[in-house]
Amino acid sequence: MSGPRFEPVRTVRAYERIVEQVEQAIESGSLCPGQRLPSERDLMGQFSVSRSTVREALRVLQARGLVRSRPGDPHGAEVLPFTSDALQKSMASLARVEGLSLGELVQFRMVLDGSANLLAARLRTPGQLAEMEAAIERMREAAQEGYDAFGAADVAFHDAVARASGNKLIQICVEVVRSIVLGLVADRLADAPDRDALMRRSIRHHEEVLAAVRDGDGPLAARLARQTMYDYYAGYVPAAERPALRALLE
Amino acid sequence: MSGPRFEPVRTVRAYERIVEQVEQAIESGSLCPGQRLPSERDLMGQFSVSRSTVREALRVLQARGLVRSRPGDPHGAEVLPFTSDALQKSMASLARVEGLSLGELVQFRMVLDGSANLLAARLRTPGQLAEMEAAIERMREAAQEGYDAFGAADVAFHDAVARASGNKLIQICVEVVRSIVLGLVADRLADAPDRDALMRRSIRHHEEVLAAVRDGDGPLAARLARQTMYDYYAGYVPAAERPALRALLE
DNA sequence: CTAGTGCACTGGTCGGACCAGTAGGCTACG
DNA sequence: CGTAGCCTACTGGTCCGACCAGTGCACTAG
Numbered sequence: 001m002s003g004p005r006f007e008p009v010r011t012v013r014a015y016e017r018i019v020e021q022v023e024q025a026i027e028s029g030s031l032c033p034g035q036r037l038p039s040e041r042d043l044m045g046q047f048s049v050s051r052s053t054v055r056e057a058l059r060v061l062q063a064r065g066l067v068r069s070r071p072g073d074p075h076g077a078e079v080l081p082f083t084s085d086a087l088q089k090s091m092a093s094l095a096r097v098e099g100l101s102l103g104e105l106v107q108f109r110m111v112l113d114g115s116a117n118l119l120a121a122r123l124r125t126p127g128q129l130a131e132m133e134a135a136i137e138r139m140r141e142a143a144q145e146g147y148d149a150f151g152a153a154d155v156a157f158h159d160a161v162a163r164a165s166g167n168k169l170i171q172i173c174v175e176v177v178r179s180i181v182l183g184l185v186a187d188r189l190a191d192a193p194d195r196d197a198l199m200r201r202s203i204r205h206h207e208e209v210l211a212a213v214r215d216g217d218g219p220l221a222a223r224l225a226r227q228t229m230y231d232y233y234a235g236y237v238p239a240a241e242r243p244a245l246r247a248l249l250e
Numbered sequence: 251m252s253g254p255r256f257e258p259v260r261t262v263r264a265y266e267r268i269v270e271q272v273e274q275a276i277e278s279g280s281l282c283p284g285q286r287l288p289s290e291r292d293l294m295g296q297f298s299v300s301r302s303t304v305r306e307a308l309r310v311l312q313a314r315g316l317v318r319s320r321p322g323d324p325h326g327a328e329v330l331p332f333t334s335d336a337l338q339k340s341m342a343s344l345a346r347v348e349g350l351s352l353g354e355l356v357q358f359r360m361v362l363d364g365s366a367n368l369l370a371a372r373l374r375t376p377g378q379l380a381e382m383e384a385a386i387e388r389m390r391e392a393a394q395e396g397y398d399a400f401g402a403a404d405v406a407f408h409d410a411v412a413r414a415s416g417n418k419l420i421q422i423c424v425e426v427v428r429s430i431v432l433g434l435v436a437d438r439l440a441d442a443p444d445r446d447a448l449m450r451r452s453i454r455h456h457e458e459v460l461a462a463v464r465d466g467d468g469p470l471a472a473r474l475a476r477q478t479m480y481d482y483y484a485g486y487v488p489a490a491e492r493p494a495l496r497a498l499l500e
Numbered sequence: 501c502t503a504g505t506g507c508a509c510t511g512g513t514c515g516g517a518c519c520a521g522t523a524g525g526c527t528a529c530g
Numbered sequence: 531c532g533t534a535g536c537c538t539a540c541t542g543g544t545c546c547g548a549c550c551a552g553t554g555c556a557c558t559a560g
Contacts, residue, residue: 027346050514052302059306063313071542072522082348090336096277098332108419111365122497166494169358244416247372300545321511322553
């Protein structure tokens with residue numbers, strides 16, 4: 001009954017095949033970050049296509065964050081090291097299009113940060129522990145300097161924890177989601193009424209988290225980290241969403 | 251000492267501004283999924299640019315998964331509903347370029363799936379609970395039919411849990427990371443020696459997880475979910491990475 | 501009323517052209 | 531001899547006009 005199983009032919013556009021080839025060259029390592037692609041006019045020769053086609057391919061590669069081109073650059077497009085930019089862009093667009101609420105984002109941060117602390121408590125090296133201590137020390141100094149400096153030191157602490165978790169995926173997602181959240185609440189954080197008290201309390205919380213990490217008590221570190229995050233952001237989250245956040249606190 | 255703070259001027263390319271405008275129209279909702287963009291020739295009139303520029307903008311929008319165009323379509327490019335495709339693409343490329351190990355990916359799944367179960371145990375609706383039960387029932391049937399059907403039912407269960415967590419971000423990340431992991435181990439899963447025993451044990455584990463979710467015991471559900479994931483994948487993870495996974499089991 | 505045909509239009513690709521910008525070599529001046 | 535400044539050859543960004551294969555719709559012939 002059934003003859004030979006034919007598959008639907010996929011019409012592959014010329015620029016897509018160029019994208020594939022370059023992408024593969026980058027992934028296979030034969031094209032390293034910092035290296036340059038040939039100029040568009042060279043590429044049109046190598047691929048036997050017109051410049052328009054080459055350019056459309058480059059636009060796609062650029063949109064994926066693999067390549068950057070600059071007018072006038074005599075060396076051609078530059079192959080970029082991986083950045084989470086593309087990931088962040090699509091997640092940010094996800095956040096807007098899909099209508100992600102601040103509550104969901106904060107909840108996700110609680111999950112990630114909690115897990116990062118859990119892992120860090122068990123897997124950290126002495127050097128990483130020192131980094132975290134340095135970050136908190138920096139937070140204490142920065143509290144005198146201003147809110148921006150304090151925020152930066154805060155970020156540095158969470159990054160140190162994420163690194164100590166030993167999981168690059170966690171590390172990157174922490175970074176991506178945090179930047180989205182900070183983008184959403186930046187204006188409201190700026191004019192918080194009692195910033196000094198907020199910073200002092202935040203430092204104390206971070207110290208408790210660090211102590212748990214130092215002691216290797218993962219579950220405690222995770223719980224404290226989630227609680228810290230909750231205390232810090234709950235005020236900006238609509239009351240209706242808060243119960244979902246509290247579900248992550250024992 | 252410091253004069254007026256000048257900022258570096260950012261030369262904005264024409265196609266970028268087109269991308270911005272269309273992106274914003276989609277995000278603001280004035281352009282809904284299913285609707286059509288004007289034809290390229292119309293757009294070049296509306297934006298006062300050449301077709302090449304319009305096309306480059308469309309390439310970028312297409313690369314971000316916001317739009318699809320098809321040759322010959324008399325209605326112009328179609329605005330797509332959000333899919334996690336773009337997210338998945340950038341995360342998959344991250345996995346390759348950054349050299350994410352299977353261990354890290356599985357660990358991340360343990361984190362996500364654990365948290366999803368924790369939340370689901372506390373926030374699930376009766377309907378969602380029924381979905382999970384149906385998915386497990388489907389797993390029992392599928393175990394007779396074959397490995398592919400079983401895998402599909404397994405995926406359906408985890409999706410039901412992710413939905414019940416109430417967090418779309420968790421839901422999407424679960425989906426994205428799972429598809430990457432499955433892509434990595436697909437060939438090795440196919441010729442596992444004792445597939446029947448594997449499936450039976452997997453069903454039993456899932457039943458235990460479901461029971462915990464039904465009882466509203468979040469921490470237990472989370473721990474069981476992580477344990478299930480570990481048992482299922484640990485064999486494919488290099489022994490050196492396994493301790494990091496076990497750090498997530500009490 | 502339906503089956504078939506033709507047309508108007510689409511996106512994909514091509515080739516050529518011009519512009520503003522850059523880098524590096526060249527020149528002329530100190 | 532060294533350096534400051536110009537010059538040129540090249541880059542990417544944009545525009546234009548053209549052709550092709552594919553699509554959907556309206557119109558027509560049966």
